[in-house]
Amino acid sequence: MKPLSKKVDNIEESQTIAVSSLAMKLRAEGKDVISLSAGEPDFPTPTHVKSAAIKAIQNNFTKYTQNEGTPELREAVASKLQTENGIETTGANVLISSGGKHALFNSLQAICNPGDEVIIPAPYWVSFPEMVKLADGVPVILKTNEETGFTFTAETLRPLVTPRTKALIINSPNNPTGAVMSEDKLRGIAKLALEFDFYIISDEIYEKIVYDGNKHFSIGSIPEVRDRVITSSGFSKAYSMTGWRIGYLSANKEIIARAAKVQSQTTSNASSISQAAALEALRGDESDLEKMRKAFENRRNILIEKLSTVKGISVPRPGGAFYLFPSVKQLFGRTYDGQVISSSTDAVKFFLAKAQVALVPGAAFGSNEHVRISYAYSEKDLTEAADRIASAISWLD
Ligand SMILES: Cc1ncc(COP(=O)(O)O)c(C=O)c1O
Numbered sequence: 469m470k471p472l473s474k475k476v477d478n479i480e481e482s483q484t485i486a487v488s489s490l491a492m493k494l495r496a497e498g499k500d501v502i503s504l505s506a507g508e509p510d511f512p513t514p515t516h517v518k519s520a521a522i523k524a525i526q527n528n529f530t531k532y533t534q535n536e537g538t539p540e541l542r543e544a545v546a547s548k549l550q551t552e553n554g555i556e557t558t559g560a561n562v563l564i565s566s567g568g569k570h571a572l573f574n575s576l577q578a579i580c581n582p583g584d585e586v587i588i589p590a591p592y593w594v595s596f597p598e599m600v601k602l603a604d605g606v607p608v609i610l611k612t613n614e615e616t617g618f619t620f621t622a623e624t625l626r627p628l629v630t631p632r633t634k635a636l637i638i639n640s641p642n643n644p645t646g647a648v649m650s651e652d653k654l655r656g657i658a659k660l661a662l663e664f665d666f667y668i669i670s671d672e673i674y675e676k677i678v679y680d681g682n683k684h685f686s687i688g689s690i691p692e693v694r695d696r697v698i699t700s701s702g703f704s705k706a707y708s709m710t711g712w713r714i715g716y717l718s719a720n721k722e723i724i725a726r727a728a729k730v731q732s733q734t735t736s737n738a739s740s741i742s743q744a745a746a747l748e749a750l751r752g753d754e755s756d757l758e759k760m761r762k763a764f765e766n767r768r769n770i771l772i773e774k775l776s777t778v779k780g781i782s783v784p785r786p787g788g789a790f791y792l793f794p795s796v797k798q799l800f801g802r803t804y805d806g807q808v809i810s811s812s813t814d815a816v817k818f819f820l821a822k823a824q825v826a827l828v829p830g831a832a833f834g835s836n837e838h839v840r841i842s843y844a845y846s847e848k849d850l851t852e853a854a855d856r857i858a859s860a861i862s863w864l865d
Pocket of ligand 1: 507566567568569570593639642643671673702703704710713714715
């Protein structure tokens with residue numbers, strides 16, 4: 469038979485999903501595995517949001533909506549972006565999609581031509597390079613490290629910019645590092661975007677989950693770059709609405725029209741019921757958000773306190789999101805059951821085998837010396853997992 473799509477052969481499977489599936493399989497076999505691998509809040513969706521969805525069904529709000537999203541939700545998103553993020557936008561500049569991932573996919577399809585370079589700071593969220601490839605673009609990786617808190621500046625970015633640079637992807641707070649980019653750094657990067665004429669895709673899906681009094685800053689609020697910034701976000705993380713699949717873009721109208729065209733020929737509108745729920749999430753009581761944020765901050769503190777004394781891993785303190793990204797480099801060369809640990813994947817296999825804790829290898833995020841720990845889990849599970857990790861390491865040869 470004729471060969472299938474080369475483009476798809478060139479795309480990696482999402483390793484976060486692969487590890488979750490492996491942990492689920494072990495659990496199904498009766499193993500007591502604690503999985504700290506998923507990137508999804510463990511809280512229920514707020515009650516008033518669920519009620520709005522039930523009401524939408526009862527009112528037969530169950531048909532296609534406008535491809536771009538309902539006018540009410542687009543307006544509500546625009547108004548949130550204006551008041552909370554300081555982004556000058558309107559409902560007509562907003563596209564509602566089926567999740568943040570879909571919004572980002574549409575944005576890359578809207579701007580990329582074959583061979584266009586898109587700069588992605590590493591460690592990066594797993595889907596960024598693959599989405600760039602799916603848009604026929606070329607991912608260009610900018611390495612960051614612990615010394616700079618996994619952040620970067622215009623000056624570290626400058627050497628990677630070429631005439632083919634079409635865009636830079638910024639994800640602050642970051643998955644997997646939890647790094648938060650300061651306003652100063654973002655202002656410097658905005659100047660560079662103007663100097664070299666590139667777009668900025670700013671993935672702000674973790675904007676509500678910041679700690680230590682940090683304030684989220686949206687690069688799209690800087691007037692000089694307003695037209696070249698595509699702000700992407702959604703309801704999955706802040707409102708614990710991962711299954712509802714609602715995300716959005718705010719950008720200049722030409723970009724929105726192109727992204728909407730892609731959406732119109734692929735998925736069409738996001739679920740009408742979920743859009744009604746998202747509207748209520750924005751308009752209704754937001755007190756659950758702060759409760760969730762505080763719980764995440766508390767869990768981060770517990771985990772850091774426990775893991776910072778464990779020899780063999782070093783744990784940077786993240787400023788946002790709900791992940792730790794410790795280095796496991798010190799475990800390289802050590803052995804268990806005759807196996808040598810020499811990569812992040814080996815380290816994850818070791819933790820799964822000896823601590824029965826499922827983590828995600830840093831290699832999936834472009835860093836082979838780290839593992840990702842999600843703390844979107846109960847304090848009980850986190851405490852138990854940290855103890856198991858510590859005692860597993862103490863058995864290593
Ligand atoms: C950085 C980042 N962007 C976007 C998304 C996509 O979120 P959604 O579930 O809304 O598609 C995720 C989800 O894990 C993420 O971590």
